[in-house]
Amino acid sequence: MEIALLLVAIAVTVLAVTAITGRLGIGAPIPLILVGWAGSYLPGVPTIHLEPEVVLLGLLPPLLYAAAISTSLVDFNANRRPILLLSVGLVAFTTVGVAVVVHAILPEVGWPAAFAIGAVVAPPDAVAATAIGRRIGLPRRIVTILEGESLLNDATALVALRTAIAAIAASGAMAPTWEIGLEFLLAAGGGLAVGIAGFLLVAKIRRHVTDPVLDTGISLVVPFATFIAAEEIHASGVVAVVVAGLLLGHKAPILQTAQSRIAERMNWRMLAFILENTVFLLIGLQARWLVDDVRASTLPTSTIVSVCLATLVAVVVLRLAWVFPARYLLIRPGPDPTTGRRPPASYTFLIGWAGMRGVVTLAAAFVIPEDVAHREVLLMIAFTVCAGTLLLQGMSLGWLARRLKVPAPDPMDDALARATLLQQASKAGYSRLEELDDADDPYGVADLIRQRIEQRNFAAWERLGTTEGEESPAALYARVREEMIEAERRRVLEIRSTGSVPSEVVSDVLAMLDIEESMLDAAEQERADVEAVRVRRPAGQSCDHLASAPLADPTGELACQSCLAIGSRWVALRMCLTCGTIGCCDSSPNRHATAHFHATAHPVIRSVEPGEDWRWCYVHHLTG
Secondary structure, eight states: OHHHHHHHHHHHHHHHHHHHHHHHTOOSHHHHHHHHHHHTTSTTOOOOOOOHHIIIIIIHHHHHHHHHHTSOHHHHHHTHHHHHIIIIIIHHHHHHHHHHHHHHHOGGGOHHHHHHHHHHHSSOOHHHHHHHHHHTTOOHHHHHHHHHHHHHHHHHHHHHHHHHHHHHHTTTOOOOHHHHHHHHHHHHHHHHHHHHHHHHHHHHHHTTOOOHHHHHHHHHHHHHHHHHHHHHTTSOHHHHHHHHHHHHHHHHHHHSOHHHHHHHHHHHHHHHHHHHHHHHHHHHHTHHHHHHHHHTOSSOHHHHHHHHHHHHHHHHHHHHHHHHHIIIIIIOOOOOTTTSSOOOHHHHHHHHHOOOOOHHHHHHHTTSOTTSTTHHHHHHHHHHHHHHHHHHHHHHHHHHHHHTTOOOOOHHHHHHHHHHHHHHHHHHHHHHHHHHTTSOOTTOHHHHHHHHHHHHHHHHHHTTOOSTTSOOHHHHHHHHHHHHHHHHHHHHHHHHHHTOSOHHHHHHHHHHHHHHHHHHHHHHHHHHHHHHOOOOOOOOOOOHHHHHSOOOOOOSOSSOHHHHHHTOOOSOEEEETTTOOEEEOTTSSSOHHHHHHHHHOOOEEEEOSTTOOOEEETTTTEEO
């Protein structure tokens, strides 16, 4: 009962703190650490020791898997060089550098123990990078690199830690460098093989599974099964989980039904939310007993403080000392595909500063044997680095990003890319519809499908911006339909209370209304995000027509003359970049801009709405 009460208290605390921080508009990780730190000193709060088995087997696999299935394999592959240099090269560099610092201040701990604590504090945390990086709005390329690094660096660190512990057991005899490298290659290769095998097995099973509940249950087993299978053959469980997650996430649109993908996505979002925030609270809860153990140490307080602070400074400085030479000597990144420009040095600095450590660092520290000299100080070093990087770097990362003027992802760019992608998808759908249109269609189904696709696409384009002060058709539709759904839901609940309709039928109808309302809510949130950001940047796509079309500004009246002639209204205005004619968009009742294209074959138009300068090629269905 005491354990159950403790788990409930942890869950309630996590939910309360995240709810409060959400209302205040700040991130939850730092407050949760501080709450845990303060809570560890409250009377009645039991002492919680993080066991390495609980973290490395119970928390690490699901956290890695949740991050891996939501990580783009395409983006991961595009940034594989910086990811590998950080997850392998930087971890080894930090391990050696920290070992030198610790051994210089505490020579009595010996080189194997110094290398062990170096391996413990070397890898940044996947949870911290994702939770903080996304919240403050770092550029997607930076977030991708940080996520990819934190998905793989634990494998390098755990191999180094295992080697150091083996040296401690062998009374200080460190394995030669080539042997350590060989062990890492075998561990990584074995983890890769297990991950691919796990992916192939689950992929084969999923081809025969259509039940969303069963499919989601399978996904819960995957991270633990692949991790255990890899560790049993002395391979890297971390690599196995990450590989399986990346491949299954990439192939999900092919292997799973739509319902299964939605169920799995929501399931892992919930699990990741609970586990990620619980991890930060647990970090803070370790403070009291670690401090009590250090107080009993035979070392002077000044020495303990010196080695802890020196190690914290070392992990920060070593990371910065690695990323700049790695970028300019080894990586030499090309132009970003979304901007067409080479990433500036400020991106590299932010990657170097975003080295927050997390719960894996604390858990790995407990693997150090209890008979190691001054083990309590080594544990305090791990806690200092973990809490220090989260507090120092985590709290200042957003401020630095703003001071360096690093642009966050632009919702208007996303909206433009989404509308373009939907337009291209619709083009493929129309082609397939024409192939199927030969059959008898007495009910006009093909026309109904075309109408619904057009409405979907028009709504996507309307989110880019409409006439100032006016409600777009899509926004009007969402507002009216939400009012209708609320009335429909009330009526269904009234009927449910009579007991005249089976409860299963009532649940199905309510679920249908919930799905439709959630889609409207998502669209409304996207409109709100776009409305908050009015600065446009090129989307980076191009074709011959876009490349040769100058971005001319309108010279005459901003009005659709064709609409004025017939007394009609428009939603948004587009200008032909060949002749300067201004017409209304396809969301408008008469679609005069498209009609102008069909009449003249002038291929490119531009938006002349306030704050917008994107262009559209009718021929290739591309924006630029």
